[in-house]
Amino acid sequence: MDVQKKNNYIAPVLWGITITGLAILLTMTKKAFAAIVPNQKIRGCDAHGCGSFGASRGGRTHNGVDVVVTPGQNIVSPISGTITRFPYPYKGDFNYKGIEIKNSEYTVMIFYMNTTVLANTKVTAGQTIGKAQNIAAKYGNGMTPHVHIEVRDSKGNLINPTNMFV
Known part of the structure; x- marks a missing residue:
């Protein structure tokens, strides 16, 4: 040649x-996700720990990110998908609620919010799906008000969503 x-x-x-x-x-x-609140910010560290993915939680690690909110603030869906269920973050405590949204790529769970959509409803990214609850009411004034977001891929593997928001 x-x-x-x-x-x-x-x-x-x-x-x-x-x-x-x-x-x-x-x-x-x-960047796969819409910001769930305007000027979205991940919770830093406070008297009750840190809001970053993988932060220490004593004997376990934090499986999501905590987004700083004002109690009562509108929360929008980070993805387009279907509302599949309304899980509770604390066993036996039904005061704090969550939502699960699925599409072909991701499953997103958001905790500490009152939902305004129904199960099996299709939502679009950016659509209002609920209002933030006051998680500081459970833990005290040292807790920064936030919602918790946990993301898994289509195979069920946990994903760090920190840099996936637009």
């Missing part, structure tokens, strides 16, 4: 690898 023919073969292969690498990078940094 002469040098010219060899270069004509290698360049497209390398270009294809570069394009593939770029596509993978873009997929990994894809």
Whole structure:
């Protein structure tokens, strides 16, 4: 094979690898979720712990992120999907509620909110789905008011959603 023919073969292969690498990078940094409140901010650390994904919770780790809210504030759906259920975050305490939204890519659970939608309802990203509850009422003034968001992929694997919000 002469040098010219060899270069004509290698360049497209390398270009294809570069394009593939770029596509993978873009997929990994894809912003998949709508912000659930305006000027969304992840809860920092307070007297009751930290709101970041993976933060220590004594003998376990935090499986989601806590988004700072004002009690009574509207919460919007981070994804388009179907409301599948209304889980409770605390066994035996039905004062605090949650919502589960599913689509073909993600399952999102949001806790500490009163819902305004019905089960089996289809929602779109950005649609109001409820109002934030006052979680500080349960834990005291040292707790920053927030809602908890937990995300799993279509296979049920836990995902860190920190950088996935628009």
